[in-house]
Amino acid sequence: MRILLIEDDPILGDGLQVGLQQAGYSVDWLADGALAADALANDEFDAVILDLALPSRSGRQLLADWRDAGQTVPILVLTAYDALDDRIDGLDGGADDYLVKPVALEELAARLRALVRRSQGQADNCLRWDGIEFNRASGILSIDGQVLDLSAHERQIITALLERPGQTLTREQLASRLYGWDGGPESNSLEVHIHNLRRKLGRQRIKTVRGLGYRMAQPDR
Amino acid sequence: MNISLQTRLLLLMSVALAIGVLVTQQAGRYESRRTAAADIDARLGRVAHTLLLSWQVSNDLTVASIPALTVAPPAPDGKRLPVFEVTTFDNRVLLRSHDFPLRTHALRAAGPGYGNAEIENTRWRVFTVIDSQRRIICRVALNEHDRSLREATLAPHFDQPLLLGVPLILVLGWMSLVYGLRPLRRLSRELARRDATDLAPIRSVDNDAIVEIRALRRTLDGLFERLRHAVNAQRLFTAAAGHELRTPLAGLRTQIEVAQRAPDAQQQTHALERIARAGEHMEKLVSRLLHLARLDSGETEIARHTLDFAALVARISGDYARVACDGVDRPAELQGDASLLEALVTNLLDNACRHAPTDTPVEVTLAHHDHWLTLHVRDHGPGLPEADRARAFDVFYRGENTFGEGSGLGLALVRAIARAHGGHAGIDPPSRDGLCVTVRLPAAHRS
Numbered sequence: 001m002r003i004l005l006i007e008d009d010p011i012l013g014d015g016l017q018v019g020l021q022q023a024g025y026s027v028d029w030l031a032d033g034a035l036a037a038d039a040l041a042n043d044e045f046d047a048v049i050l051d052l053a054l055p056s057r058s059g060r061q062l063l064a065d066w067r068d069a070g071q072t073v074p075i076l077v078l079t080a081y082d083a084l085d086d087r088i089d090g091l092d093g094g095a096d097d098y099l100v101k102p103v104a105l106e107e108l109a110a111r112l113r114a115l116v117r118r119s120q121g122q123a124d125n126c127l128r129w130d131g132i133e134f135n136r137a138s139g140i141l142s143i144d145g146q147v148l149d150l151s152a153h154e155r156q157i158i159t160a161l162l163e164r165p166g167q168t169l170t171r172e173q174l175a176s177r178l179y180g181w182d183g184g185p186e187s188n189s190l191e192v193h194i195h196n197l198r199r200k201l202g203r204q205r206i207k208t209v210r211g212l213g214y215r216m217a218q219p220d221r
Numbered sequence: 222m223n224i225s226l227q228t229r230l231l232l233l234m235s236v237a238l239a240i241g242v243l244v245t246q247q248a249g250r251y252e253s254r255r256t257a258a259a260d261i262d263a264r265l266g267r268v269a270h271t272l273l274l275s276w277q278v279s280n281d282l283t284v285a286s287i288p289a290l291t292v293a294p295p296a297p298d299g300k301r302l303p304v305f306e307v308t309t310f311d312n313r314v315l316l317r318s319h320d321f322p323l324r325t326h327a328l329r330a331a332g333p334g335y336g337n338a339e340i341e342n343t344r345w346r347v348f349t350v351i352d353s354q355r356r357i358i359c360r361v362a363l364n365e366h367d368r369s370l371r372e373a374t375l376a377p378h379f380d381q382p383l384l385l386g387v388p389l390i391l392v393l394g395w396m397s398l399v400y401g402l403r404p405l406r407r408l409s410r411e412l413a414r415r416d417a418t419d420l421a422p423i424r425s426v427d428n429d430a431i432v433e434i435r436a437l438r439r440t441l442d443g444l445f446e447r448l449r450h451a452v453n454a455q456r457l458f459t460a461a462a463g464h465e466l467r468t469p470l471a472g473l474r475t476q477i478e479v480a481q482r483a484p485d486a487q488q489q490t491h492a493l494e495r496i497a498r499a500g501e502h503m504e505k506l507v508s509r510l511l512h513l514a515r516l517d518s519g520e521t522e523i524a525r526h527t528l529d530f531a532a533l534v535a536r537i538s539g540d541y542a543r544v545a546c547d548g549v550d551r552p553a554e555l556q557g558d559a560s561l562l563e564a565l566v567t568n569l570l571d572n573a574c575r576h577a578p579t580d581t582p583v584e585v586t587l588a589h590h591d592h593w594l595t596l597h598v599r600d601h602g603p604g605l606p607e608a609d610r611a612r613a614f615d616v617f618y619r620g621e622n623t624f625g626e627g628s629g630l631g632l633a634l635v636r637a638i639a640r641a642h643g644g645h646a647g648i649d650p651p652s653r654d655g656l657c658v659t660v661r662l663p664a665a666h667r668s
Binding site: 009011012013014015016018019022053080081082100101102103104105106 | 463464465467468469470471472473474475476478479482483484488491492495498499502
């Protein structure tokens with residue numbers, strides 16, 4: 001799951017980025033409101049964590065601009081403003097959730113999962129595709145009831161593929177899911193992860209769309 | 222002593238009334254005495270002239286021929302008629318009432334006109350008329366007893382209405398007091414019903430016709446207004462302080478969770494380092510808040526030691542690579558609190574560095590003239606829009622273009638410290654680029 005984090009406090013921003021990465025999310029962090037405005041236009045994120053008090057452009061303004069532009073990405077407002085009116089304004093202004101600082105990383109992660117799940121029209125945390133069941137909360141993947149052991153990166157890739165089963169994801173999309181803007185260690189590391197996933201799931205479950213990317217496929221029986 | 226306004230007014234009124242009654246009564250006595258005396262004198266005069274007139278009509282009569290006149294009948298209402306005699310110049314009695322005192326010489330000693338005489342411890346009022354043509358003297362007199370009788374009949378006319386009036390005045394007065402003080406009681410009831418946090422203006426309009434109550438209500442409303450402002454300012458400060466502390470607290474908490482879950486030592490060290498920084502940041506924030514709260518309330522008297530402000534500025538500027546100093550090579554002494562002045566300079570420099578891009582210099586100039594030390598701190602950042610200049614020194618105000626951690630307390634603290642030292646802080650009018658903050662502090666007196 002790829003998250004855009006917009007928070008101007010360096011210590012909190014760093015903590016949220018590292019903490020969410022520990023929980024298996026790919027997190028891109030911006031501290032400036034004006035820079036964040038363009039980030040959503042040019043990149044794909046599963047959810048946004050937005051602080052309201054930002055330099056250059058306030059979080060409220062960003063929220064309003066994004067919603068006016070038709071952005072439907074789930075936005076979680078994380079702020080120090082705790083008054084009831086602030087919460088109501090935030091939610092009415094287009095936020096999907098409103099959390100007051102400080103917040104436990106686990107709760108933040110759970111709320112992000114819930115937001116993404118809802119935005120993808122799923123009832124629970126489980127992604128299912130042709131006998132594969134992946135629980136996003138616990139990170140456990142099973143095929144026909146048999147649990148597989150996956151690395152964090154493999155989990156990211158299979159989540160992305162299972163969220164849009166049948167739809168092709170480009171290598172760039174998958175790489176950004178894995179590493180955000182940091183690029184990642186090597187250009188072929190994605191292929192390594194795909195190779196390992198195929199080994200665990202079965203070769204035919206992840207199909208290579210030549211020149212484009214990858215998609216989930218049903219094995220020939 | 223606890224005493225109600227009503228009782229107090231009633232007591233004052235009773236005392237005033239008692240004094241009034243006494244004065245009126247005395248005046249009445251005096252008046253009745255005077256009236257009685259005038260009354261009696263008039264009667265004596267009338268009788269004397271009547272006698273002389275009748276004597277004139279019948280001056281050929283002998284004494285013996287008018288014996289009936291010698292006995293005056295008692296007056297019907299117990300009033301006694303005056304005694305009288307008519308004599309010749311050689312004291313031959315021509316006419317005399319039967320009750321005329323036998324020892325006549327005292328009465329005869331009185332000269333013409335009104336006079337007083339005393340016979341056997343009884344005072345007499347006597348009126349003597351001399352008819353020198355016919356050479357006769359007429360004397361008419363009334364004794365003290367009859368006189369005081371007259372006074373006694375007159376006095377009640379003055380006293381009685383007073384005696385009836387006093388209780389009536391007291392009862393009516395008490396009722397008026399109870400009625401008159403009703404608006405005050407109503408106001409007091411309304412104030413008593415108030416919630417401790419209710420600082421809204423007093424509503425009761427029906428009391429407003431009374432000038433004193435209106436004045437009292439306005440005074441109270443004014444007080445409520447000032448209280449409301451103070452409470453609001455306090456509330457805003459507390460709320461803003463809460464906001465400002467929440468973010469570093471959230472950072473601290475998140476980094477602790479990160480450290481707890483860190484898969485390797487490197488990540489843990491990184492998180493612990495951030496935890497230490499968050500702690501420092503919060504410490505700085507809290508100490509600024511406390512400084513501000515103390516300076517604002519005027520609670521603490523600041524220390525006043527003579528110190529070299531130029532050296533202090535130079536020393537602190539040395540910690541900032543971007544800061545260039547001018548005018549700090551000559552000593553500039555002032556009296557003040559070293560730690561507060563350090564906080565002032567540090568906050569100014571922090572503020573300048575935070576608001577300007579990292580590759581631009583910050584210029585510090587210290588000037589000394591006319592008993593004032595003037596410190597300019599100029600950055601080459603985006604500056605402040607005209608509209609925001611007035612708010613720049615407000616607590617928790619943060620500009621739009623800040624880089625990194627700002628608390629919104631720095632300039633507020635700078636101003637508070639400058640004021641505590643008898644100086645002031647302001648923003649120079651815009652010139653070229655950036656922002657120039659100026660602090661003026663009174664220099665030490667040179668002896």
